[in-house]
Amino acid sequence: MSAPQPTARSRRLPPAERRQEIIEAAAAVALEEGLAAVTYRSVAARLGCAPGLVHHYFDAVEALEAEAFTHAVSTDFERTFQEVEELGDAVQGLRHMLRVWVSESPEPHKTVWLDAWYMAARKPRVHAAVDHAMRITHSRLVEVLDRGVREERFASHDPDALAWQLLTALDGVIVHSSIGVNQGIVDVRRTIAHFTETALGLERDALASAFDD
Amino acid sequence: MSAPQPTARSRRLPPAERRQEIIEAAAAVALEEGLAAVTYRSVAARLGCAPGLVHHYFDAVEALEAEAFTHAVSTDFERTFQEVEELGDAVQGLRHMLRVWVSESPEPHKTVWLDAWYMAARKPRVHAAVDHAMRITHSRLVEVLDRGVREERFASHDPDALAWQLLTALDGVIVHSSIGVNQGIVDVRRTIAHFTETALGLERDALASAFDD
DNA sequence: GTTTCTGTTGGCCGCATGGCCAATAGCATT
DNA sequence: AATGCTATTGGCCATGCGGCCAACAGAAAC
Numbered sequence: 222m223s224a225p226q227p228t229a230r231s232r233r234l235p236p237a238e239r240r241q242e243i244i245e246a247a248a249a250v251a252l253e254e255g256l257a258a259v260t261y262r263s264v265a266a267r268l269g270c271a272p273g274l275v276h277h278y279f280d281a282v283e284a285l286e287a288e289a290f291t292h293a294v295s296t297d298f299e300r301t302f303q304e305v306e307e308l309g310d311a312v313q314g315l316r317h318m319l320r321v322w323v324s325e326s327p328e329p330h331k332t333v334w335l336d337a338w339y340m341a342a343r344k345p346r347v348h349a350a351v352d353h354a355m356r357i358t359h360s361r362l363v364e365v366l367d368r369g370v371r372e373e374r375f376a377s378h379d380p381d382a383l384a385w386q387l388l389t390a391l392d393g394v395i396v397h398s399s400i401g402v403n404q405g406i407v408d409v410r411r412t413i414a415h416f417t418e419t420a421l422g423l424e425r426d427a428l429a430s431a432f433d434d
Numbered sequence: 435m436s437a438p439q440p441t442a443r444s445r446r447l448p449p450a451e452r453r454q455e456i457i458e459a460a461a462a463v464a465l466e467e468g469l470a471a472v473t474y475r476s477v478a479a480r481l482g483c484a485p486g487l488v489h490h491y492f493d494a495v496e497a498l499e500a501e502a503f504t505h506a507v508s509t510d511f512e513r514t515f516q517e518v519e520e521l522g523d524a525v526q527g528l529r530h531m532l533r534v535w536v537s538e539s540p541e542p543h544k545t546v547w548l549d550a551w552y553m554a555a556r557k558p559r560v561h562a563a564v565d566h567a568m569r570i571t572h573s574r575l576v577e578v579l580d581r582g583v584r585e586e587r588f589a590s591h592d593p594d595a596l597a598w599q600l601l602t603a604l605d606g607v608i609v610h611s612s613i614g615v616n617q618g619i620v621d622v623r624r625t626i627a628h629f630t631e632t633a634l635g636l637e638r639d640a641l642a643s644a645f646d647d
Numbered sequence: 648g649t650t651t652c653t654g655t656t657g658g659c660c661g662c663a664t665g666g667c668c669a670a671t672a673g674c675a676t677t
Numbered sequence: 678a679a680t681g682c683t684a685t686t687g688g689c690c691a692t693g694c695g696g697c698c699a700a701c702a703g704a705a706a707c
Contacts, residue, residue: 233673233684255556260664271686273667282665332555338609339552342545343468348613355615382620385610389622393606396551397598400561402568407595409602416629446654446703473694484656486697495695 240278242268247289248296252329256336259289287350290337294354297330302361311369312423316431318365319417323394323410331395359384369421376422383420387413408432453491455481460502461509465542469549472502500563503550507567510543515574524582525636529644531578532630536607536623544608572597582634589635596633600626621645 234242246267247259254263260282265272279285301321305314341348366380390413397403414429447455459480460472467476473495478485492498514534518527554561579593603626610616627642 236684239684261666262664271688272665273687274685276666277685280666327555335552335555338612339548341613342540342548351613352615355610355613359616382625385616385620386622386625389606389610389616390603391606392609393602393604396605396609397568397602399551400554400564400568402565403572403598407592407598409599412595412599449654452654474696475694484658485695486657487655489696490655493696 236278239274243275243278243285244288244292247285248293251286251289251293251333251336256286256290256333256340259286261285281346283344283346286340286344287346290333290347291350291354293333294330294337295357298354298358298361302365305365311365311372311374312427314365315369315417316428318362319410319414319428320431322391323413325398325404327399327401331399334392334395335399355388359388362387366421374423378420378422383417386420387417390416449491452487456488456491456498457501457505460498461506464499464502464506464546464549469499469503469546469553472499474498494559496557496559499553499557500559503546503560504563504567506546507543507550511567511571511574515578518578524578524585524587525640527578528582528630529641531575532623532627532641533644535604536626538611538617540612540614544612547605547608548612568601572601575600579634587636591633591635596630599633600630603629 243264247264250259250263250267261272261275264285265275268275275285279288301318304321305317308314308317337347337351337354341351362384363380366375366384369375370377370380390409394409394413397409403409410432411429414431415425417423418425418428456477460477463472463476463480474485474488477498478488481488488498492501514531517534518530521527521530550560550564550567554564575597576593579588579597582588583590583593603622607622607626610622616622623645624642627644628638630636631638631641
């Protein structure tokens with residue numbers, strides 16, 4: 222099974238292009254089969270090339286895993302933050318973020334996060350990628366909070382601290398949704414929303430209303 | 435390297451005893467080298483027996499991993515809850531729990547949790563063990579909260595919901611401490627403590643004082 | 648002391664992986 | 678059209694794994 226992309230093999234691509242193609246294939250593998258399924262062979266198979274070629278561009282599998290994670294996560298990431306910025310209104314932006322990222326269903330990019338956290342403990346290059354991605358997420362979230370403060374939508378307590386606190390809760394949600402524990406029993410989302418409302422001096426349900434279906 | 439326990443091989447143990455010995459060795463491997471390092475060979479090496487013997491007691495590695503996780507986690511777990519109960523006072527008990535479980539340093543049993551969450555996604559038996567352990571933790575935490583309510587130390591909102599919310603935050607802390615992100619920058623512990631104080635109608639710093647060094 | 652039961656051994660197989668390398672063949676330059 | 682560069686191939690090796698099994702040996706029963 223799985224000859225998903227036997228792309229009529231356009232041979233001899235310029236290195237930069239081929240490298241990008243490999244990263245995208247690796248990210249696809251990571252999203253569909255898990256980060257651990259990213260191997261020279263699996264990526265090569267998806268691309269329809271020889272495993273040796275993948276090795277030619279990435280001297281170690283770990284580097285490939287790191288790139289795959291970064292690409293898989295940052296696409297979802299960029300899209301969401303793009304949407305948040307386009308919403309203009311900071312409150313609506315936050316609501317959108319909570320709606321997108323705090324769900325009970327295990328989605329591929331959530332699994333990739335969990336895979337990466339696990340691998341980071343023993344693979345330095347993956348750790349570096351994960352650490353970087355988490356810090357980027359934090360700083361982007363801080364930007365949103367800062368913007369809300371500037372626009373006088375939020376009370377200015379400590380955006381930096383609040384961002385870390387929110388990310389801690391969000392990552393906890395990823396874990397719980399991955400295991401499938403506490404499904405539909407308690408609405409942790411609403412708690413996070415209310416917590417944030419309090420921290421930002423928003424009126425009740427300003428954010429939690431994102432979860433009204 | 436690593437001939438940690440060439441225990442003067444007491445051959446031919448009664449099955450129940452040998453089985454327990456294997457589980458303990460597997461748990462030790464999981465704590466020291468990670469849950470993924472639990473293999474027929476590694477456990478056998480630590481015990482000083484043949485890999486085939488381990489296989490004789492566990493038909494699949496997955497079963498061994500599940501047992502190793504359960505044993506590794508529940509020892510820490512039982513000890514902590516034992517201490518909490520011995521403290522008598524529910525508020526002091528909660529403080530103790532937060533102090534023990536919400537730390538920034540990555541400790542072995544935290545890593546085991548992360549390993550298990552990761553493995554649970556693709557190994558049914560590990561998933562069952564993790565799911566069970568999480569539900570047990572939740573119910574034990576609810577007991578503590580209920581006790582506090584009965585003793586009129588806590589205001590009785592929703593112990594069941596609060597327990598899940600706390601565990602979500604705690605598991606998020608495990609992830610972040612594992613990556614080592616946000617080290618010493620923001621005191622998430624204090625936030626969790628304050629959040630809990632509010633939820634339980636405790637006075638400010640009733641729990642957070644656990645973190646005064 | 649002999650027999651019986653079964654805990655235990657040691658080795659085997661098939662498989663997938665990471666990593667490596669000489670040989671090949673596509674594309675650009677001339 | 679001939680040449681040179683290099684992207685690409687295909688196969689190789691060692692390692693470690695899960696799983697299996699016939700043979701062995703220690704302890705208990707007779």
